[in-house]
Amino acid sequence: MKKLLTSSFGYPKIGENRQLKKSLEEFWAGKINRDSFFKQTQELNFSRIKKQKDANIDFISSNDFSLYDQMLDMSVMFGIIPDRFKEISDELELYFAMARGNAKSVACEMSKWFDSNYHYIKPEITENFNLKENKPLKNYLSIKNDLKIETIPSMFGPWTFLKLAKNYKKENFESILMDLVPLYRQILKELQDEKVEFVRIEEPAFVFDLTDAEAKVLIKAYNRLTENLNIKIIVQTYYESLSQYERITSELPVYSLGLDFISNTQNFENIKKFGFPKNKKLIAGIVSGRDIWKTDIAKTLNFIEELSKTIGSEELIISNAAPLFHLPVSLEFEKGHLNPQLLELLSFADDRLQELDMLKQIVVKGEKPPAQDFASIIKSFADESVKKKVAGIDENSIGRKEEFVQRKALQDKSLNLPLFPTTTIGSFPQTPQVRKARADFKNGRISKTQYDDFIKSETQKVMKLQEEIDLDILVHGEFERNDMVEYFGEKLKGFAFTKNGWVQSYGSRCVKPPIIFTDVSREEKMTVDNITYAQSLTKKPLKGMLTGPVTILNWSFFRKDIPKKEIAFQLAIALRDEVLDLESAGIKIIQIDEAAFREGLPLKKEKQKDYLDWAVKSFRLTNDKVKPQTQIHSHMCYSEFDEIIGDIYKMDFDVISIEASRSRGEIIEVFEKMKFDRSIGLGVYDIHSPRIPPQDEIFEIVDRSIKVIDKGFFWINPDCGLKTRGYEETIPALKNMVAVAKKARAAAVD
Numbered sequence: 198m199k200k201l202l203t204s205s206f207g208y209p210k211i212g213e214n215r216q217l218k219k220s221l222e223e224f225w226a227g228k229i230n231r232d233s234f235f236k237q238t239q240e241l242n243f244s245r246i247k248k249q250k251d252a253n254i255d256f257i258s259s260n261d262f263s264l265y266d267q268m269l270d271m272s273v274m275f276g277i278i279p280d281r282f283k284e285i286s287d288e289l290e291l292y293f294a295m296a297r298g299n300a301k302s303v304a305c306e307m308s309k310w311f312d313s314n315y316h317y318i319k320p321e322i323t324e325n326f327n328l329k330e331n332k333p334l335k336n337y338l339s340i341k342n343d344l345k346i347e348t349i350p351s352m353f354g355p356w357t358f359l360k361l362a363k364n365y366k367k368e369n370f371e372s373i374l375m376d377l378v379p380l381y382r383q384i385l386k387e388l389q390d391e392k393v394e395f396v397r398i399e400e401p402a403f404v405f406d407l408t409d410a411e412a413k414v415l416i417k418a419y420n421r422l423t424e425n426l427n428i429k430i431i432v433q434t435y436y437e438s439l440s441q442y443e444r445i446t447s448e449l450p451v452y453s454l455g456l457d458f459i460s461n462t463q464n465f466e467n468i469k470k471f472g473f474p475k476n477k478k479l480i481a482g483i484v485s486g487r488d489i490w491k492t493d494i495a496k497t498l499n500f501i502e503e504l505s506k507t508i509g510s511e512e513l514i515i516s517n518a519a520p521l522f523h524l525p526v527s528l529e530f531e532k533g534h535l536n537p538q539l540l541e542l543l544s545f546a547d548d549r550l551q552e553l554d555m556l557k558q559i560v561v562k563g564e565k566p567p568a569q570d571f572a573s574i575i576k577s578f579a580d581e582s583v584k585k586k587v588a589g590i591d592e593n594s595i596g597r598k599e600e601f602v603q604r605k606a607l608q609d610k611s612l613n614l615p616l617f618p619t620t621t622i623g624s625f626p627q628t629p630q631v632r633k634a635r636a637d638f639k640n641g642r643i644s645k646t647q648y649d650d651f652i653k654s655e656t657q658k659v660m661k662l663q664e665e666i667d668l669d670i671l672v673h674g675e676f677e678r679n680d681m682v683e684y685f686g687e688k689l690k691g692f693a694f695t696k697n698g699w700v701q702s703y704g705s706r707c708v709k710p711p712i713i714f715t716d717v718s719r720e721e722k723m724t725v726d727n728i729t730y731a732q733s734l735t736k737k738p739l740k741g742m743l744t745g746p747v748t749i750l751n752w753s754f755f756r757k758d759i760p761k762k763e764i765a766f767q768l769a770i771a772l773r774d775e776v777l778d779l780e781s782a783g784i785k786i787i788q789i790d791e792a793a794f795r796e797g798l799p800l801k802k803e804k805q806k807d808y809l810d811w812a813v814k815s816f817r818l819t820n821d822k823v824k825p826q827t828q829i830h831s832h833m834c835y836s837e838f839d840e841i842i843g844d845i846y847k848m849d850f851d852v853i854s855i856e857a858s859r860s861r862g863e864i865i866e867v868f869e870k871m872k873f874d875r876s877i878g879l880g881v882y883d884i885h886s887p888r889i890p891p892q893d894e895i896f897e898i899v900d901r902s903i904k905v906i907d908k909g910f911f912w913i914n915p916d917c918g919l920k921t922r923g924y925e926e927t928i929p930a931l932k933n934m935v936a937v938a939k940k941a942r943a944a945a946v947d
């Protein structure tokens with residue numbers, strides 16, 4: 198190997214102390230003005246760039262920072278503004294209105310980003326568009342002028358942008374794509390005029406299955422895009438292997454292609470089979486952007502050697518395999534906090550930069566790799582008894598024994614609910630007082646008794662409130678939970694928690710994924726006390742809330758060397774015990790949230806069947822021993838399941854609550870196509886937005902829904918949990934919702 202260079206992209210935007218969140222929230226609350234907001238966020242972006250420079254990275258991306266979301270940045274840059282926001286003249290106001298909605302208009306739809314827990318703002322394609330501002334250039338110049346650092350301006354490519362957009366007919370895809378191309382050309386031309394040498398065009402959607410026809414269109418678009426330009430284009434793909442490998446690698450008219458060698462071995466298999474063109478540079482993604490496990494340096498060095506031999510080049514660029522924003526920023530905070538042995542196994546975003554540089558130095562200087570022994574640490578953590586339990590499961594007998602119809606009859610009788618029952622998804626506002634009490638308890642400022650008493654008093658208040666609003670099925674409010682996954686992880690064996698391992702989920706919202714570092718089991722009851730306490734305060738049925746195995750798994754960092762299915766089954770067995778304990782404590786309705794069921798779906802079609810098979814089984818495993826009278830709910834906070842509706846049906850719950858308000862009823866079409874004889878609660882308003890939904894808007898959704906969903910199966914609820922909202926929004930919104938339910942009932946009887 199003669200020459201090895203390093204490249205990085207997608208470095209976290211939130212800052213190691215969640216500075217982005219703080220700036221956004223203070224700005225929205227009017228606590229800082231626009232100038233301070235811009236200053237703070239610019240500083241944050243600069244610090245990201247400097248960090249990559251300090252880590253000696255050769256190709257650093259710019260324009261991969263965003264005030265809210267990079268896809269939203271693209272929409273705004275192209276003037277792709279839905280009509281309902283057209284009258285807003287102030288740029289920043291417009292930007293945040295699209296992201297979060299305003300008093301007049303619902304926000305743009307938010308959707309899961311590939312198979313991750315990041316959410317992006319979906320572009321809504323409009324009739325006309327044009328380049329409003331060359332954002333990549335602007336960003337590049339500000340870094341160059343202020344920091345004197347040369348970067349590679351970066352943006353999403355037209356294929357990915359359009360594939361992930363909505364509001365256009367499929368048959369118009371090609372013509373819209375070709376209309377977008379001149380805008381990209383203009384960006385590139387202006388960059389070229391500024392003597393920018395490289396540009397990075399991110400095309401993660403190249404890893405979705407591509408037909409021959411699609412590959413042709415894509416190449417045609419890129420031919421037009423690059424015609425007579427001589428700026429060096431890097432097309433970056435990630436999350437999976439490049440589809441249509443042979444054709445795209447040979448025909449795409451670009452300087453360089455970035456491939457992911459971490460997600461699986463397919464890219465490398467393709468290289469071995471079809472080669473890699475001599476006239477292109479390969480950017481080899483060889484350190485992970487998706488998992489937190491340290492790179493095995495010796496193994497990776499061997500891989501680099503092998504790769505360079507296979508492509509017949511002595512020069513290689515190595516990089517992260519996927520954007521680094523899926524990882525927490527820095528391990529520094531975890532020293533003295535996490536188990537030192539576990540710490541030995543971990544690597545966050547900053548460490549990935551170090552790993553890249555280390556690989557480069559070792560190759561350039563011909564040094565020896567450091568000694569690493571992960572296997573013995575992993576072995577010392579293992580719990581064989583859990584493995585045995587999973588091995589003992591008979592997969593063919595997983596699931597409830599009675600049919601849904603039989604169960605429904607029994608449940609209707611025992612619960613005696615009105616038509617269109619109203620309920621919420623589980624959590625109620627986590628007020629500053631709730632957060633403070635939790636922090637005080639964690640830091641030892643208040644005792645366990647004081648904390649428990651506080652949670653009880655919050656529960657009492659929310660029970661009273663729900664009675665006043667006249668909801669039909671009540672919940673306990675989830676005040677004891679910081680997060681729906683973390684809470685369970687903390688009670689289960691096999692999990693570890695970082696102190697500061699925050700990852701952006703959307704906009705200002707961050708999550709701190711737990712680490713499933715070894716076999717999982719339940720040691721004690723996790724929710725029974727809080728839930729039975731709440732039930733004791735009301736005569737109405739109370740819905741007990743649990744987080745499902747697939748969601749716990751997908752929202753955690755998990756081991757790469759254990760099959761996901763096995764971890765999901767371990768979790769399911771632990772949850773099954775909890776479900777049975779709730780049932781014997783008199784809880785008649787249990788909701789097992791599977792908010793992350795869809796996002797774990799593999800990006801390539803051929804891999805989906807296997808995933809769905811074990812994901813469905815693990816959900817069923819959690820409740821396959823309950824009585825037929827016990828009503829099992831699930832919840833998913835999105836509506837994009839056209840393709841997997843059959844598998845969702847197979848989960849065999851009694852009731853499911855799902856999102857429907859942001860996508861304004863598109864989900865209804867799904868139920869038009871399939872007879873879905875399970876009860877369904879369609880989210881009738883968007884809880885991600887501070888806006889209070891007017892009654893007529895809710896009514897419209899209900900009205901449209903009951904045209905396709907059997908009346909006896911229809912439930913009314915918000916989109917998702919209310920924990921991120923305030924009571925000032927929650928109370929009027931729920932009141933409107935209940936009023937609509939009553940109106941709809943009356944109308945149905947007429």
Ligand code: GLN
Pocket residue numbers: 622623624675681742790792832833834917918919920
């Ligand atoms: N029960 C959870 C809550 O209400 C569900 C949250 C979610 O689906 N993301 O907070």
Ligand code: ZN
Pocket residue numbers: 622792832833834916917918
């Ligand atoms: Zn949800």
